[in-house]
Amino acid sequence: MAxxxxxxxxxxxxxxxxxKSLSELDICAKGAIGVDENGVIAFVERDVxxxxxxxxxxxxxxxxxxxxxxxxxxxxxxFIDTHTHASQHANTxxxxxxxxxxxxxxxxxxxxxxxxxxxxxxxxxxxxxSRTLSHGTTTCAYYATIHVPSTNxxxxxxxxxxxxxxxxxxxxxxxxxxxxxDASVEAVIKDSxxxxxxxxxxxxxxxIVKPILTPRFAPSCTASCMSALGALAKQTDAHIQTHISExxxxxxxxxxxxxxxxxxxxVYDSADLxxxxxxxxxxxxxxxxxxxxxxxxxxxxxxCPASNTALTSGCAPVRELLNAGLxxxxxxxxxxxxxxxxxxxxRQAIWVSRFRAMHDGDEAKLSTEEVLYLATRGGAQVxxxxxxxxxxxxxMEWDAQMICLGRVKKEGEQEGRFAGNVDLFGFETPEDKxxxxxxxxxxxxxxxVWVRGRLVHKR
Amino acid sequence: MAxxxxxxxxxxxxxxxxxKSLSELDICAKGAIGVDENGVIAFVERDVxxxxxxxxxxxxxxxxxxxxxxxxxxxxxxFIDTHTHASQHANTxxxxxxxxxxxxxxxxxxxxxxxxxxxxxxxxxxxxxSRTLSHGTTTCAYYATIHVPSTNxxxxxxxxxxxxxxxxxxxxxxxxxxxxxDASVEAVIKDSxxxxxxxxxxxxxxxIVKPILTPRFAPSCTASCMSALGALAKQTDAHIQTHISExxxxxxxxxxxxxxxxxxxxVYDSADLxxxxxxxxxxxxxxxxxxxxxxxxxxxxxxCPASNTALTSGCAPVRELLNAGLxxxxxxxxxxxxxxxxxxxxRQAIWVSRFRAMHDGDEAKLSTEEVLYLATRGGAQVxxxxxxxxxxxxxMEWDAQMICLGRVKKEGEQEGRFAGNVDLFGFETPEDKxxxxxxxxxxxxxxxVWVRGRLVHKR
Numbered sequence: 079m080a081x082x083x084x085x086x087x088x089x090x091x092x093x094x095x096x097x098k099s100l101s102e103l104d105i106c107a108k109g110a111i112g113v114d115e116n117g118v119i120a121f122v123e124r125d126v127x128x129x130x131x132x133x134x135x136x137x138x139x140x141x142x143x144x145x146x147x148x149x150x151x152x153x154x155x156x157f158i159d160t161h162t163h164a165s166q167h168a169n170t171x172x173x174x175x176x177x178x179x180x181x182x183x184x185x186x187x188x189x190x191x192x193x194x195x196x197x198x199x200x201x202x203x204x205x206x207x208s209r210t211l212s213h214g215t216t217t218c219a220y221y222a223t224i225h226v227p228s229t230n231x232x233x234x235x236x237x238x239x240x241x242x243x244x245x246x247x248x249x250x251x252x253x254x255x256x257x258x259x260d261a262s263v264e265a266v267i268k269d270s271x272x273x274x275x276x277x278x279x280x281x282x283x284x285x286i287v288k289p290i291l292t293p294r295f296a297p298s299c300t301a302s303c304m305s306a307l308g309a310l311a312k313q314t315d316a317h318i319q320t321h322i323s324e325x326x327x328x329x330x331x332x333x334x335x336x337x338x339x340x341x342x343x344x345v346y347d348s349a350d351l352x353x354x355x356x357x358x359x360x361x362x363x364x365x366x367x368x369x370x371x372x373x374x375x376x377x378x379x380x381x382c383p384a385s386n387t388a389l390t391s392g393c394a395p396v397r398e399l400l401n402a403g404l405x406x407x408x409x410x411x412x413x414x415x416x417x418x419x420x421x422x423x424x425r426q427a428i429w430v431s432r433f434r435a436m437h438d439g440d441e442a443k444l445s446t447e448e449v450l451y452l453a454t455r456g457g458a459q460v461x462x463x464x465x466x467x468x469x470x471x472x473x474m475e476w477d478a479q480m481i482c483l484g485r486v487k488k489e490g491e492q493e494g495r496f497a498g499n500v501d502l503f504g505f506e507t508p509e510d511k512x513x514x515x516x517x518x519x520x521x522x523x524x525x526x527v528w529v530r531g532r533l534v535h536k537r
Numbered sequence: 538m539a540x541x542x543x544x545x546x547x548x549x550x551x552x553x554x555x556x557k558s559l560s561e562l563d564i565c566a567k568g569a570i571g572v573d574e575n576g577v578i579a580f581v582e583r584d585v586x587x588x589x590x591x592x593x594x595x596x597x598x599x600x601x602x603x604x605x606x607x608x609x610x611x612x613x614x615x616f617i618d619t620h621t622h623a624s625q626h627a628n629t630x631x632x633x634x635x636x637x638x639x640x641x642x643x644x645x646x647x648x649x650x651x652x653x654x655x656x657x658x659x660x661x662x663x664x665x666x667s668r669t670l671s672h673g674t675t676t677c678a679y680y681a682t683i684h685v686p687s688t689n690x691x692x693x694x695x696x697x698x699x700x701x702x703x704x705x706x707x708x709x710x711x712x713x714x715x716x717x718x719d720a721s722v723e724a725v726i727k728d729s730x731x732x733x734x735x736x737x738x739x740x741x742x743x744x745i746v747k748p749i750l751t752p753r754f755a756p757s758c759t760a761s762c763m764s765a766l767g768a769l770a771k772q773t774d775a776h777i778q779t780h781i782s783e784x785x786x787x788x789x790x791x792x793x794x795x796x797x798x799x800x801x802x803x804v805y806d807s808a809d810l811x812x813x814x815x816x817x818x819x820x821x822x823x824x825x826x827x828x829x830x831x832x833x834x835x836x837x838x839x840x841c842p843a844s845n846t847a848l849t850s851g852c853a854p855v856r857e858l859l860n861a862g863l864x865x866x867x868x869x870x871x872x873x874x875x876x877x878x879x880x881x882x883x884r885q886a887i888w889v890s891r892f893r894a895m896h897d898g899d900e901a902k903l904s905t906e907e908v909l910y911l912a913t914r915g916g917a918q919v920x921x922x923x924x925x926x927x928x929x930x931x932x933m934e935w936d937a938q939m940i941c942l943g944r945v946k947k948e949g950e951q952e953g954r955f956a957g958n959v960d961l962f963g964f965e966t967p968e969d970k971x972x973x974x975x976x977x978x979x980x981x982x983x984x985x986v987w988v989r990g991r992l993v994h995k996r
Contacts, residue, residue, distance in 0.1 A: 171976030172973070388891070503661070
């Protein structure tokens with residue numbers, strides 16, 4: 079398997095950028111990072127005037143490959159997408175006049191249902207994994223559909239392409255269309271186990287793909303279904319993902335469906351679904367009491383600003399969630415979100431924070447540094463991989479993207495081949511380059527992508 | 538001159554899409570549009586099963602060129618950018634922690650000042666005109682700088698490239714840095730006249746480039762400067778552009794600078810700057826009384842949502858402005874805005890309207906149809922060209938873009954050469970294709986761009 083076979087020792091040489099803390103980037107202009115045969119970072123050197131000196135210093139690296147980046151670019155950690163629906167990708171951009179609940183009925187359930195066809199699932203999932211990789215996403219938490227074979231196919235595709243993934247078979251045993259629902263709690267558990275077993279069989283190490291239990295959201299699951307999934311999570315030590323508090327009508331619906339529960343959060347908590355390995359997407363309208371429980375459980379949050387804006391769900395109070403000590407990553411939430419790009423999601427997180435700031439004051443604003451942290455280190459914590467990915471430190475693995483920006487010639491056109499919409503005029507500091515990328519970049523700037531030191535995408 | 542030399546009669550054949558009204562698109566799946574030697578639309582045929590029949594019907598078109606679009610694309614009117622600063626393009630994406638007034642001091646004035654260098658201006662302006670054309674902008678209202686030679690150079694570049702443009706030499710005789718300001722009212726008028734005269738000399742017809750008087754905004758102009766510009770506008774029948782009511786600190790500043798004026802709008806009105814040929818950018822925080830005056834004067838609004846969000850200026854109440862009868866177009870406002878793309882601005886207008894909707898209710902939401910109207914017909918009204926551009930009708934001129942989207946093969950990759958991030962899976966209706974483009978498209982989907990029937994951009 080490509081993802082575990084040894085690779086050639088490699089030294090990545092040039093500018094690298096990663097998060098030092100939520101509010102600070104570490105921008106190292108002359109760096110050299112050594113990645114060993116297992117894809118693990120063996121050394122990080124700074125102020126390197128000549129890569130030959132580094133290779134000389136580390137004797138056993140004399141035959142290492144050198145990947146150099148020009149001064150119009152930098153190495154950056156791979157992005158982590160903590161919430162997206164691979165199964166909805168073909169609907170991207172289609173909203174009509176809907177909001178969350180009507181959108182599910184009109185667009186989402188029919189599309190997901192159609193992926194019972196393995197042939198269609200193969201087309202859509204292959205395309206989507208290519209897309210997320212091309213945008214620099216090295217780890218992705220995916221929702222598939224209720225169908226075990228096509229869910230497993232998604233895991234196969236991720237493993238083959240070398241993209242780290244949590245792959246979830248969706249569970250929904252109530253309030254769902256007749257043509258697209260689980261027949262019973264027993265069926266939910268049987269199918270969920272089948273998918274867990276399959277995914278663990280194809281990647282026993284879990285280095286690349288892992289299963290994740292996926293109760294769709296409280297309105298789609300009976301209390302007994304959720305409790306059974308809570309028990310299964312404990313029994314199998316599996317990750318869990320679901321949605322919470324996305325939209326006010328949805329919250330009212332949950333209140334009416336679970337009248338004895340104190341809150342949406344309590345519904346999940348009663349079913350033992352809030353664990354340190356649980357990812358809750360959205361969290362737009364949580365009460366303080368709910369935030370407190372989520373914090374106590376060590377449960378993680380996936381902030382999905384593009385989706386929340388497109389569906390008019392609301393503006394999640396990310397600053398408040400962070401101040402309360404919650405762990406937050408970014409999620410593209412395709413196709414509520416309209417882009418598979420975490421870079422786009424960084425921008426959307428900035429916009430949403432500015433809209434909060436218009437009402438709540440400047441403290442609500444997220445900076446470029448902060449959204450990049452959420453997209454990398456934050457996301458790594460959300461998927462429980464913060465020791466392995468999200469930054470460039472010795473002992474972590476080389477999940478990275480090579481970002482290249484376009485240099486403008488005197489005549490006004492970009493040098494060499496067209497490198498997207500970011501134009502460098504020569505005066506830019508390394509920090510300026512990062513900002514130009516965040517505000518104006520796209521997949522054209524992501525020249526190469528590696529996971530565990532293996533090249534998984536190249537333009 | 539390329540823009541006026543006769544061209545070959547051409548029939549554009551395939552799907553075309555344009556706005557029928559603010560809320561409705563006209564999507565014609567099998568259309569044929571004949572464009573004559575002057576770039577004027579001579580006929581529009583619908584339900585065309587074979588283009589040969591059309592050519593037979595119009596005898597003198599038998600030698601016409603045929604430009605056919607495949608069913609993964611459509612012809613769409615060229616975009617109209619009603620407000621942008623070509624001179625700030627090199628700063629795109631650079632904001633730091635600033636808002637409007639501090640951003641001007643930190644980033645904007647130093648950059649604009651540096652364009653006194655014709656060599657630098659040539660690089661930046663050539664690059665920016667290429668950019669706006671590549672995003673399908675066929676008409677653009679540009680701010681240059683205070684420098685007459687480089688302002689005139691921008692007009693030269695637009696004329697040479699064939700992009701319709703209003704080109705404005707910026708006027709600012711107070712509260713500006715010593716290194717970047719007009720010396721006196723006399724200097725403002727002399728330099729403004731010089732630029733008007735030059736631009737009218739290079740394109741006497743005004744088919745492609747026209748001058749536009751450009752008092753930067755009230756804080757940068759003395760009352761006598763504005764009055765003199767109001768008089769000059771009358772004398773020369775020139776267009777006018779400026780900023781209004783972008784940010785609350787700016788509004789407070791205007792109030793303190795013009796204590797005898799009832800409002801920001803009154804400041805301009807007292808100087809006779811509010812005419813039917815005036816474009817006011819932003820209009821985020823206008824009072825009802827101000828809206829009423831602007832309506833009475835027939836003055837136009839450029840909505841710049843990307844900039845307003847990025848600088849945390851506020852969310853312009855576009856629905857209210859439209860309901861009050863104002864004429865509204867879209868502006869990219871680079872580099873307050875972070876993209877030269879009006880398609881991006883369409884999305885940003887949707888987001889801003891959703892943020893308004895979160896507080897004001899659903900009526901505030903702008904639909905896909907509405908933002909496309911603002912980007913074309915609305916913009917055409919703002920720049921006073923609604924009889925010529927913005928739609929496809931007999932007698933109008935062929936300012937258009939050819940939009941092509943990517944078809945996904947069974948194996949999951951796009952057919953042919955990479956056509957950007959929009960994926961078509963085969964089930965999409967023409968309306969779906971428009972939505973996928975608006976939500977996920979970029980310059981890669983703009984294959985060709987024409988102004989007055991002349992090809993001005995090709996990927």
